[in-house]
Amino acid sequence: MTEALIVIDVQKDFCPGGALAVTDGDAVVGPINAMMGDFETVVLTQDWHPADHSSFAGNHPGAQPFGTVDMPYGPQVLWPAHCVIGTDGAAFHPDLHVDRADLVIRKGFRSGIDSYSAFFENDHETPTGLAGYLRERGISKLAFVGLAHDFCVAWSAMDAARLGFHARVIENACRAIDLDGSLAAARDAMRKAGVALD
Ligand code: VGL
Ligand code: ZN
Numbered sequence: 001m002t003e004a005l006i007v008i009d010v011q012k013d014f015c016p017g018g019a020l021a022v023t024d025g026d027a028v029v030g031p032i033n034a035m036m037g038d039f040e041t042v043v044l045t046q047d048w049h050p051a052d053h054s055s056f057a058g059n060h061p062g063a064q065p066f067g068t069v070d071m072p073y074g075p076q077v078l079w080p081a082h083c084v085i086g087t088d089g090a091a092f093h094p095d096l097h098v099d100r101a102d103l104v105i106r107k108g109f110r111s112g113i114d115s116y117s118a119f120f121e122n123d124h125e126t127p128t129g130l131a132g133y134l135r136e137r138g139i140s141k142l143a144f145v146g147l148a149h150d151f152c153v154a155w156s157a158m159d160a161a162r163l164g165f166h167a168r169v170i171e172n173a174c175r176a177i178d179l180d181g182s183l184a185a186a187r188d189a190m191r192k193a194g195v196a197l198d
Contacts, residue, residue: 003166004041004139006118007032008146008153010096011047013082013089015147020082022148022175026093031173032145033097041102041139043130045118047083047152048090048106055114056081066179073123076114077179085109105130117155119163131163141166143198149174154186158193168196 010032012018015025036042049055057065057078065080083090092098107115107128115121118130134142142165144157153174160167169190176183190197 002139003039003141003143004043004134005032005036005039006142006144006146006156006160007042007044007096007101008118008144008156009045009047009083009148010093010146011083011089012091012093013047015093018082019080019089020177022177025147025175028146028173028175029093029095033095035145035170035173036097036100039143041137042100043103043105043118043134044092044096044098044101045146045152045156046090046092046104046106047108048085049081049083049108050111051081051084052111053081053084053108053114054112055079055108071113071122073113073121076122083108103130103133105133116152117159118152119156119159124159131165134165140164142168144169145173147175149176150179150182150186151177154190157190157195161194166196167194168198170198 013020014022057063063078067078068075113121142160144153146153157167157169
């Protein structure tokens with residue numbers, strides 16, 4: 001069996017009570033823990049931002065969270081400060097079975113650029129190294145779960161498909177931010193990109 005489970009950003013700040021809480025975000029933890037046994041390889045991603053990160057609304061004078069700014073690499077949604085390096089909010093949900101992970105890959109750690117995807121930063125060019133890791137291990141099939149369905153899960157799954165991996169999203173183990181219809185748009189884009197929605 002060569003399919004890997006890629007668990008996206010199941011961190012306290014994306015769960016109820018967190019800085020960028022996704023509705024019902026903690027509901028993914030039980031299903032993800034339960035399915036880990038079905039996969040030989042489990043990879044976790046961790047959103048990991050410096051306090052001066054350019055995706056934080058508070059670092060743009062006069063800007064509001066959930067607005068958009070133009071960055072050199074394209075439009076960027078501004079978020080409340082979240083998953084700041086070393087803080088409690090950046091930690092994994094305490095019930096997530098992190099011990100099962102072969103690899104934890106951090107992303108978004110450069111101040112000037114965000115990284116929704118586990119494979120590329122938001123310029124769609126700068127690699128995180130995950131594709132090389134998976135290919136070197138002979139893994140070609142990936143199942144994605146976690147938070148948020150319409151941002152980091154969707155961008156990761158679409159990049160995986162673009163890179164030639166077989167990519168599917170297990171939707172009952174995802175929860176969305178759903179900003180202005182972003183979940184419907186992301187599902188549509190994923191289907192068009194060749195991502196299977198299970
Ligand atoms: C995410 C917004 C900002 C995510 C991360 O994990 O989907 N969304 N940073
Ligand atoms: Zn982030």
